[in-house]
Amino acid sequence: MAAGVLTIIVVACLLAPLIAPHDPNHQLDIIRLQSRPPSADHPFGTDLFSRDVLSRVLYGGRLSLGVALLSTLVSVTLGTVYGAVAGYATGLKAVLLSRALDALLSVPRVLLLIAILAVWTTPPLRVFVIVLGATGWYALARLVRGQVLALRERDFVVSARALGASHSRILFRHILPNVVTPIVVAATLGIGQVIVLEAGLSFLGIGVRLPGASWGNMIQTGPYEFAAYWWISLFPALAIVLTVLVFNVLGDALLRVLQPRQTGTE
Amino acid sequence: MNEPLLSVENLRTYFYTGSAIARSVDGVSFSIGQGETLGIVGESGCGKSVTALSILRLIQQPGRIEAGSRIMFEGKDLVTLDDSAMRHVRGNRISMIFQEPMSALNPVFTVGDQVAEVARVHGTGSRRDAWARAVEMLTLTGIPAPGDRARQYPHQLSGGMRQRVLIAMALMMNPALIIADEPTTALDVTIQAQILDLLTDLQTRLGTSILMITHDLGVIAETASRVVVMYGGEVVEEAEVKQLFADAHHPYTEGLMNAMPQIGAGRERLNVIPGTVPPPTAWPSGCRFRDRCSFAWEMCEKEHPPLYQISAGHTSRCHLAVEPERRADPHLPLVEQVGATL
Numbered sequence: 001m002a003a004g005v006l007t008i009i010v011v012a013c014l015l016a017p018l019i020a021p022h023d024p025n026h027q028l029d030i031i032r033l034q035s036r037p038p039s040a041d042h043p044f045g046t047d048l049f050s051r052d053v054l055s056r057v058l059y060g061g062r063l064s065l066g067v068a069l070l071s072t073l074v075s076v077t078l079g080t081v082y083g084a085v086a087g088y089a090t091g092l093k094a095v096l097l098s099r100a101l102d103a104l105l106s107v108p109r110v111l112l113l114i115a116i117l118a119v120w121t122t123p124p125l126r127v128f129v130i131v132l133g134a135t136g137w138y139a140l141a142r143l144v145r146g147q148v149l150a151l152r153e154r155d156f157v158v159s160a161r162a163l164g165a166s167h168s169r170i171l172f173r174h175i176l177p178n179v180v181t182p183i184v185v186a187a188t189l190g191i192g193q194v195i196v197l198e199a200g201l202s203f204l205g206i207g208v209r210l211p212g213a214s215w216g217n218m219i220q221t222g223p224y225e226f227a228a229y230w231w232i233s234l235f236p237a238l239a240i241v242l243t244v245l246v247f248n249v250l251g252d253a254l255l256r257v258l259q260p261r262q263t264g265t266e
Numbered sequence: 267m268n269e270p271l272l273s274v275e276n277l278r279t280y281f282y283t284g285s286a287i288a289r290s291v292d293g294v295s296f297s298i299g300q301g302e303t304l305g306i307v308g309e310s311g312c313g314k315s316v317t318a319l320s321i322l323r324l325i326q327q328p329g330r331i332e333a334g335s336r337i338m339f340e341g342k343d344l345v346t347l348d349d350s351a352m353r354h355v356r357g358n359r360i361s362m363i364f365q366e367p368m369s370a371l372n373p374v375f376t377v378g379d380q381v382a383e384v385a386r387v388h389g390t391g392s393r394r395d396a397w398a399r400a401v402e403m404l405t406l407t408g409i410p411a412p413g414d415r416a417r418q419y420p421h422q423l424s425g426g427m428r429q430r431v432l433i434a435m436a437l438m439m440n441p442a443l444i445i446a447d448e449p450t451t452a453l454d455v456t457i458q459a460q461i462l463d464l465l466t467d468l469q470t471r472l473g474t475s476i477l478m479i480t481h482d483l484g485v486i487a488e489t490a491s492r493v494v495v496m497y498g499g500e501v502v503e504e505a506e507v508k509q510l511f512a513d514a515h516h517p518y519t520e521g522l523m524n525a526m527p528q529i530g531a532g533r534e535r536l537n538v539i540p541g542t543v544p545p546p547t548a549w550p551s552g553c554r555f556r557d558r559c560s561f562a563w564e565m566c567e568k569e570h571p572p573l574y575q576i577s578a579g580h581t582s583r584c585h586l587a588v589e590p591e592r593r594a595d596p597h598l599p600l601v602e603q604v605g606a607t608l
Contacts, residue, residue: 090326090327091327154369155364155366155369155370156369156370156371156372156373158324158364158370159362159364159370159371159432159435160372160383161324161356162322162324162356162357162361162362162364163356163357163361163383163384163387163435164353164354164355164356164357164358164387164388165353165357165383165387166353166387169387173383174372177372177374177375178372178373178374180374
């Protein structure tokens, strides 16, 4: 169910250029089509600059989802590698890696992002993705570290060492495959978080800048006139809520489906 | 006997736990000949598993093999070997069979993958060759339909099957020595017998030496030719199996024998050795068994007994060797006397 809805959302956003009724940034008719409510021609209405809101939601979704997926990819990679190494290390190295992680976890992410993104007047999308990813891997790293720490003492790891496997082989070929489930679940839930974060930053004006459409900055254009022109903010907001909800439901479902294999083989 | 395959000399493995030092293995020496099965027997905490792990240098922090220990194998001292050379020995020249077939297999890979992995680790041949050899090894261990079984996950196999898989992994590189650490403890008695038969059969066919570690004298009787009895991190007696069963010298070995249920002995209570193994952080002075021994006298407290030569190939770490007349005069062991006054 959740996967179905997600597929529809993703496909719709990917096919935005094909199915969007209008160019998202084109001002159709500033006199006659300024801030029109939803109608047959414009199902989500038009905004203050007479742009089609439906088209902008589709294109905005492409950007929001793309940013979320790519930055999650970055953070999952960083978090997995760091967490795995921190969990497998022993002695002073383990202590240093873990304390460094605790320190990173204590930095408020939004403030850090504002500070970093303030460097650019208009941050390139690539930078935005990398910065989002590079600040989002600590929780996952801690999760992976905990799992690796527990698995490290298991007999099959001692067994792998007794077979003559090297440390990197043990860690990446014998231990990590056992951590895939929590990583997949955390990543799925993480995508939802990043969408909200991206929306929040764009809303604050430091993420995706206008006139490019993202769900966050679309909401930003609406609130001043929300009572009169509710559709301008409502539809991108609904898109966010629906997408995040779907990702969360999907994450929970994955957890339920994948968990039995983990516990069933104890 | 010609040059032994493995010769452990004065092995000491200590664990540094906070303030105390646990001297889990404290000066153990023994050797294994080509194609021989040596049994190490002793109760929990006597240091037999730590000895096994030390041979493959699998001791983890805070444990350490102390300087002065030597483990000679194929002309090399394993204690001082560098890490990459040691990895070449592990699984390749010396392999290990673990106690828990349940947890010694990785739950997320098929058993065939795991057997083949041994060859992959040691970088011999292609993926396909490794798989073919894995199936061959599974066949050798008597697993029915090995080709199909190889594609199954560990949780789909029974305990006995899994143990066969572990044996297949151990045989993969045709090692000179297999260390079997309580290979049958987690199995049913009937499966135990099958696994032991399999091991002895494979040994005669392949000429591999086996170090059989167990707490079960029955397993020793069935598989080993020579046996080392360990207590308190030390070797307390060593003899040919027949000799040991006929004429055990050390009171601890006698206690182990008496603790075995006898067929036809009626429904008596099983004999037990009173007390427990003292903690490895505080071995008693003198003889480490004296608290639990029914012959202990002053000398046992003052003097740590050396390994006395009893007869050819038979040694015992007990002062009774020099004062055999005391064997006629047993008394309550110290721990029971203390227990009675409490």
